[in-house]
Amino acid sequence: MADAEFSHLPQDVRPIAALDAAARIAHIRVARWVQHAAADRVLGYLHEALAQPPRERMENLLLVGESGMGKKMLIRKFERQTIAAVDDAGGVQRRPVVVMLMPHQPTEAQFFGQLLGALHAPVAGHFIRGFPLQDPAVRLLHELGTRVVVIDELNSLLAGTPRQQRVFLQLLRFLSNELRLAFVGVGVPEARHALLSDSQLRSRFTDIELSPWSLSEDLRDFVARLTWSLPLRQPSPVDSPKLRRLLVERTGGITLGICKAFERAAIAATREGREKIDLSSFEDPEIWRGVATPSRTVRTQPRATMAQQPA
Ligand SMILES: Nc1ncnc2c1ncn2[C@@H]1O[C@H](COP(=O)(O)OP(=O)(O)OP(=O)(O)O)[C@@H](O)[C@H]1O
Ligand SMILES: [Mg+2]
Known part of the structure; x- marks a missing residue:
């Protein structure tokens, strides 16, 4: 089939639209990054944090968003962007950005264990013999030219005892100053509560938020881009306020729910030969299977995305 037939799709998706149904469904199921305005704003702040010159009082960021808003996808995107930019700087691989997961036990040993794991350093032996892990971790961060450490699921810190939490925040403050x-x-x-018990540290974090989708131009744009990423052979009439309202109501504005509904609608359209998504696609209850109905209030007005923490 000639590429020109799929002129409603971006160039890179057109050859995929020519594949058979099974291959296209497999493509729809694979995770992909869909750009959107809120993500671009957050990425801008992350790149600013990366561009700071080393100094005693570094500006840190706290990125919050409801579960399924796409925080992990966004920080992985940030990581990929920064690796690509410096990869061929010669010899040693640089890792300006390191993404780690907050350990479930907020102890120093667990923290450095996770950090070394994120740096792809072998740690198991050290753990068994009870070696201190701080020195090798600090040395490695130096060698890799790390400028930003992203700690995903920081809320896990709240599972620790108040004492563990305080000690951990002290460690973070020390590392921030030292490194x-x-x-x-x-x-x-x-x-947000995780940082409250250390006001000195708290004042060094600026809050940024990935807010749930509201009925906005940003959502309209996201729906268009999401649809372009799906290899359907016909153009999908999804640019409708009614459709956007339905999406926000059914998902509470959570990205995960929106993406899931579009993927299922695209798979159904491919299987049934309809080859497009429209408002009626979302009337099938199967589309919404397992998509959590909103528990928190659905906002219909966009919220400010960045708020400076009061000192
Ligand atoms: N920019 C995006 N492009 C494409 N899909 C996205 C995007 N953002 C979110 N998603 C979809 O939402 C899902 C959830 O995203 P992610 O795991 O990043 O959320 P999270 O905010 O880290 O959630 P949690 O707090 O539960 O860990 C992804 O698996 C993907 O399907
Ligand atoms: Mg996550």
Whole structure:
């Protein structure tokens, strides 16, 4: 089939639209990054954090968003962007950005164990023999030229005892001062509480938020881009306020629910030979299977995405 037939799709998706149904369904199921305005704004802040010169008082970020808003996808995107930019700087691979997961036990040993794991360093032996892990971790961060450490699921810190939490925040403050690198904490909105018990540290974090989708131009744009990423052979009439309202109501504005509904609608359209998504696609209850109905209030007005933490 000639590419020109799929002129409603971006160039790179057109050859995929020519594949058979099974191959196209497989493509729809694979995770892919869909660009959107809120993500671009957050990526801008992350790149600013990365561009800071080393100094005693680094600006750290706290990125919060409801579960399924796409925080992990966004920080992985940030990581990929920064690796690509410096990869062939010669010899040693540089890792300006390191993404780690907050350990479930907020102890120093667990933290450095996770960090070394994220740096792809072998740690198991050290753990068994009870070696201190701070020195090798600090040395490695230096060698790799790390400027930003992203700690995903920072809210796990709240599972620790108050004492463990305090000690952990002290460690973070020490590392921030000592290494002169920026931390980006990532988590659900409860993660804000995780930093509260250390006011000195808290004042060094600026909050940014990935808010649930509201009925906005940003959502309209996201729906268009999401649809372009799906190899359907016919153009999909999805640019409708009614459709957007349905999406926000059914998902509470959570990205995960929106993406899931579009993927299922695209798979059904491919199987049934309809080859497009429209409002009626979302009337099938099967589309919404397992998509959580909103528990928190659905906002219809966009919220400010960045708020400076009061000192
Ligand atoms: N920009 C995007 N492009 C494409 N899909 C996205 C995007 N953002 C989110 N998604 C979809 O939403 C799902 C959830 O995203 P992710 O795991 O990043 O959420 P999260 O905010 O880290 O959630 P949690 O707090 O539960 O860990 C992804 O698996 C993907 O299907
Ligand atoms: Mg996540």
